[in-house]
Amino acid sequence: MMSLIDEVNDRRKEIRTDGYAISIGEWLSLYENGEIDIHPEFQRIYRWSEAQKTNLIESILLGIPVPPIFVSQRADGVWDVVDGLQRLSTIYQFIGQLRDENNELIPPLVLSGTKYLPSLDNKKWEGDGELGDNDPNSIGQNLRLTIKRSKLNVSIILKESDETAKYDLFQRLNTGGSRLSAQEVRNCILVMLNKDFYSWLSELAKFDKFTECTALSDRAISESYDIELALRFIIFSLIDPIDLDSMGDVGVFITEKMREICVDDSFDTAYWGDLFRQTFTILADCCGDNSFKRFNTAKSKYSGGFLVSQYEAVSYGLAYNISKGTAAENINNLVSSLWSNQEFTDWSGSGMTATRRLPHLIPLGREIFKK
Structure with missing residues (x-):
């Protein structure tokens, strides 16, 4: 068994990093030349407000330190943004270069006034038409150069690193205090691992019969809970009950299983x-x-509203029996009878x-929905 110091030294060898400061002008050149991937698909996921975007530009103008950007260097040399997408996207949008x-x-960002810089209100990168910097809403050449010469630190996970390092880092940086669900x-x-799998899973979550059954609130859908439920269906419907005994934290378990499934060439999306x-x-x-x-x-x-415990017993149990050709027919009666089942009420x-x-409801659902 390895000692702690051996484990640390061993894992440190698997993650190779570098870091330095890059001017915003250089960050812009990287983007325009296709040398950095900010994953435009993420724009629908992140939810920075206009005020948050303005605050970032204000920080740059005032010389307030901005957190470093984390990137991962791909085999082709392109940088994948692991953390800092919204910061870079805001800068690119303000300059008028952000693409979806x-x-x-995407329409250029128009700033709003702040506590320290109230005159930022309605300001933009450049003026309209022939007015140029004579447009009172332009920030002017002086401040444009101030922004372009300002530097943002970058931490780079080099391509020699363990291939899962960037996903581990992304998850660590965007969990806990994050505003993301x-x-x-x-x-x-x-999206970083397998964009096609993400698109497939998103389409499942839009299936009209699924949306009818789950009847989720707008907020739940805006936070991708519908996609999470579709993913849970994939992970738990046919799972071996033995795997549930050592599951640990369910959120971590779902993430790890997702990462395994989405890069598994043998996973049959048509069947699922x-x-x-x-x-x-x-x-x-x-x-x-x-x-x-x-x-x-x-x-x-x-x-009442949607109950995840009932979703787990009903959908997983029914799916399991459909896959075995043993599905019961009187589904409506079986669903309502759950609430007369002592084991279900005890564990839900x-x-x-x-x-x-889950170790109780999954086997119970399989038994209840078997003919």
């Missing part, structure tokens, strides 16, 4: 897409938006963590 995932220019962080990792659509078509046709709601046995009616109550309930 369809390579279309857990699935939004996963979405970004998916078909199983997903079959499952939610059956549920939508017999239960609709009651599929994952609590059933009040006293009043004989459904009430409030305060019951996914780590504790």
Whole structure:
């Protein structure tokens, strides 16, 4: 068994890094020459406000230190942005060079006034038309040069590093105090690992029968909870119960399984897409938006909103039996009868963590929805 110092020394060899300061003018040249990939798909995931963008430009103008940009050097020499995408995107948008995932220019950023620089209100990089710097809303050549000559530190994960290093770093930097949800962080990792898999999973989450059954709030969807539920379906529907015993933190488990699946060439998206659509078509046709709601046995009616514990028992259990050709037919009655099942109610109550309930609810769902 390795000692702590041996483990540290061994892992340090796997991550090779470099770092220095680069002027914003050079950052712009890297972007214009296609030598840096800021993953424009992430723009739909990150949610910086106009005020946050203005505050970044203000910091640069005032010489306030900006956190370093983390990049990973690909085999072709291009830098993948691991952390700092929104900072760079804001700068590129302000200068008027930011492009979306369809390579279309995004309208330039117009600033707002701040506590320290109220005169930033309505200011932009350049003036309109022939007015140029005579436009009162232009920041002027002097401040443009100040910005372009300002430097941002970069930390580079060199291509000699362990190939998973950048994904580990991205997850660490964007978890905890981040404004991103857990699935939004996963979405970004998916785009870096396998953009096609991310697109496939996103399309599953838009399947009309699935959206009908889950009936999620706008906020939940804006935070990609629908994509997380689709991913959970892929991970847990056919999982070996033995794997649940050593699962640990469910969020970490989902992320690690996702990373394994999305780079697995043997993963059959056609099979899983078909199983997903079959499952939610059956549920939508017999239960609709009651599929994952609590059933009040006293009043004989459904009430409340989406319950993840019911989703786990019902969708995973039904999918498993569809895959085995053993799916029951009286689905509506089986769903409502869950709330008369002592084991289900014991393990689906409030305060019951996914780590504790899944080893019970997954086998239970498989048994309940078997004919």
